[in-house]
Amino acid sequence: MTVVGLGCAKVEDIIDQIVVGDGSDEARFLCTTSHAGEPFEGVLNMGKGMGV
Structure with a gap:
């Protein structure tokens, strides 16, 4: 679970x-x-790269 x-x-x-x-x-x-201070799109792309 990722929290932004x-x-x-x-x-x-x-x-x-x-x-x-x-x-x-x-x-x-x-x-x-x-992921405090990180852009949502960047965190979303990280999740997509992990198969989320």
Whole structure:
């Protein structure tokens, strides 16, 4: 999950806490990234390059 824009690092942390929690359940995994100050189109193109 990619988050873009102001406050995106905080949003990424909240998503990690909700989905992964304390990490004790290995079945609960989600790859997250935040991209503050990066243009949306650039982040979108990065995702497209990863098959998103």
